[in-house]
Amino acid sequence: MIALVDCNSFYASCEQVFRPDLQNKPVVVLSNNDGCIIAANKEAKALAHIPMFQPVFKIKDLLSRNNVVCFSSNYTLYSDLSKRVMDTLRDFSPFVEEYSIDESFVDLSHYKIEELESIAHKIKDTVYKNTGIPVGVGIAKTKSLSKIANKYAKKIAKNNNVYVVDTESKRQFLLKECKIKDIWGIGKKHAIRIENAGKKNALEFANMPVDWVRKEMTVIGERLWRELNNMPCLQINTNIQVKKGIGTAKSFGFKLSNYGLIEEACSYYVSEVADLLRQQQSAATHIEIFLQTNYHSNTDKQYSNKIVLTLNEPTNSTIALTQKALIGLKKIYKEGYRYKKVGVNLLGLVPENEIQMSLFNSCKKIESKSITNVIDLLNSKYGKNKVKLATVGNREKEWALIKEHRSPRYTTQWNELMTISNKKTPNLK
Numbered sequence: 271m272i273a274l275v276d277c278n279s280f281y282a283s284c285e286q287v288f289r290p291d292l293q294n295k296p297v298v299v300l301s302n303n304d305g306c307i308i309a310a311n312k313e314a315k316a317l318a319h320i321p322m323f324q325p326v327f328k329i330k331d332l333l334s335r336n337n338v339v340c341f342s343s344n345y346t347l348y349s350d351l352s353k354r355v356m357d358t359l360r361d362f363s364p365f366v367e368e369y370s371i372d373e374s375f376v377d378l379s380h381y382k383i384e385e386l387e388s389i390a391h392k393i394k395d396t397v398y399k400n401t402g403i404p405v406g407v408g409i410a411k412t413k414s415l416s417k418i419a420n421k422y423a424k425k426i427a428k429n430n431n432v433y434v435v436d437t438e439s440k441r442q443f444l445l446k447e448c449k450i451k452d453i454w455g456i457g458k459k460h461a462i463r464i465e466n467a468g469k470k471n472a473l474e475f476a477n478m479p480v481d482w483v484r485k486e487m488t489v490i491g492e493r494l495w496r497e498l499n500n501m502p503c504l505q506i507n508t509n510i511q512v513k514k515g516i517g518t519a520k521s522f523g524f525k526l527s528n529y530g531l532i533e534e535a536c537s538y539y540v541s542e543v544a545d546l547l548r549q550q551q552s553a554a555t556h557i558e559i560f561l562q563t564n565y566h567s568n569t570d571k572q573y574s575n576k577i578v579l580t581l582n583e584p585t586n587s588t589i590a591l592t593q594k595a596l597i598g599l600k601k602i603y604k605e606g607y608r609y610k611k612v613g614v615n616l617l618g619l620v621p622e623n624e625i626q627m628s629l630f631n632s633c634k635k636i637e638s639k640s641i642t643n644v645i646d647l648l649n650s651k652y653g654k655n656k657v658k659l660a661t662v663g664n665r666e667k668e669w670a671l672i673k674e675h676r677s678p679r680y681t682t683q684w685n686e687l688m689t690i691s692n693k694k695t696p697n698l699k
Contacts, residue, residue: 271386271409271436272506273376274416275359275393277352278404278424278431280372281309284351285341287402288680288688296338300326303521303672304342314338342676350681351401358400362393367506375413377506383436390432410435410444413504414497417454418444418472445473445498455494460487472498512550512619516543517558519613523672525564527608532561533596534663535670539614540595541658544588547616548646553584553625555618557591559598564610575602578617584625587642591616592659653683 277283281299286292296314298307306323314320317336320329326340333340352371359366365377381389390407397405408420415435422444423433435441451461453472463486469475476498483495493503518539526532536559547554560576577598585591595614648657655662678686 271378271381271383271411272413272416272502273378273390273393273407273409274369274413274420275355275374275376275397276406276408276420276424277355277372278406279309279311279315280352280403281343281348282311282314282341283403284344284348285677286311287351288677292339296320296336297341298333298338299341299343300675301343303523304340304674308343340675342673344677344679346679346682347677350679351403354401354681355397355403355405358397359393361396362389365506365508367508368510375416375506378409386434386436387432390434391430394431404431406431408433408435410441411500412497412502413506414454414494415441415444415500418448418452421452422447441500442473445476446471448472450475453494453498455490460491463487512552512621513546514619515615515617516546516554516619517613517615518543519560519611520671521611522609522669524669525570525608525610526669527605529603529605530663531665531669532603532609532612533599533661534665536595536599536612536614537592537659537661537663538655538666539612540592541588541655541662543614543616544586544591545646547586547619548622548642551622552619553586553622554581554591554616555584555620556580556616557594557598558613558615558617559595559602560613560615561599561602561609562611563607570608571606573604573607575604577602584618584620584622586622587639588645588659589641592661596661653685 282297285297285299294313296317297311298314298320299309300306301308304326306325307320308323310320310322317338320332320336320338326333348371356366356368356374359374359376363376363378363380367375369375376393378386378389386409390409394405394407397403406420406424408416408418408423410416410419419433419435423429423431433444435444448471450456450464450469450471451458453475456464464475467478467482469478476495478495480492480495484492487494496503520539522535556578558576558578560574562574563570563572565572579594579598581590581594599612645657649655678688680686680688
């Protein structure tokens with residue numbers, strides 16, 4: 271049996287963990303530069319007149335009237351709490367597939383069927399106790415069924431965020447309650463095709479002839495059909511997939527025309543992606559740099575460009591990658607424009623222990639590796655970017671994202687740890 275454990279309103283829940291005063295109050299999390307609402311807790315979602323993904327400046331008064339608490343996105347905090355949730359799940363099974371930052375498949379085949387209901391509640395309660403994050407748990411024989419079970423667990427209040435498909439009658443009931451468009455893995459075109467065949471829910475789809483499914487939806491559709499019919503096709507994958515490309519692109523907090531500031535931002539982003547590259551023990555063969563203005567502006571002149579440069583040999587050195595990146599940036603930069611975003615992509619990734627060395631390589635590479643290791647060690651000990659290249663500069667406030675409502679990174683930064691007062695209550699007589 272497989273469990274799908276999904277964190278409830280994850281980003282908003284992370285913010286509430288360290289703010290108990292916000293329990294049962296509407297909370298939303300904003301996108302980069304505090305632009306749009308990208309996440310909301312159940313109290314905020316209950317306010318149907320507050321639309322998701324709307325520019326915040328358009329609904330600022332609406333948020334204020336409803337006492338909605340807004341947070342800038344704090345991905346450092348969310349990532350760390352996600353890791354703690356995943357670590358807790360491994361107490362129940364060694365086979366945990368981290369499907370996304372807030373979802374995991376957990377292999378529970380070592381438990382007896384009659385134990386699963388209590389195990390599901392124990393998982394939910396333990397995750398909440400260890401992390402403060404509420405989760406829903408759906409358990410079934412296949413991944414596809416557990417995904418639907420998880421959604422149903424949170425949909426009906428009496429389920430208490432848990433639903434176990436441990437009988438055939440429960441499987442049929444669950445599928446009957448699930449609309450075609452809500453089946454995990456069904457795209458819009460396939461949903462229309464199934465509905466045009468006269469099927470209205472997942473059970474009717476599961477009861478269709480397999481020949482029709484194979485013909486109309488290929489092998490992927492057939493695999494899904496079998497999963498809904500209790501025939502496992504998708505296995506738990508515990509291997510962390512190595513990324514084939516790593517990149518970042520963030521809008522500036524302000525439009526920039528100063529090349530020096532854009533260069534500093536570009537250097538900073540290179541250091542970020544290079545760090546991720548080293549974490550997965552890969553090296554990049556190519557680096558792409560792109561630059562663009564704000565296409566939503568009706569007053570600014572528009573320009574965008576990108577360039578892909580090939581490195582002399584694959585590397586994960588921040589120094590080497592930054593040198594190459596700034597060569598590319600200089601080639602695509604044009605004066606007379608106000609730029610909104612610069613981006614960096616590392617491409618052609620290969621394992622760092624399988625790099626094809628250059629015939630003319632010298633001890634320079636070894637020296638660069640040693641310097642990089644020392645920088646990583648110091649930053650790991652004293653905090654991110656305590657040691658950095660001079661090209662990163664010290665004017666981050668002039669180009670960084672606007673994060674007026676960002677909460678502290680309580681779990682990863684020493685200078686942002688929560689402070690608890692030990693003052694005694696006055697003795698009133």
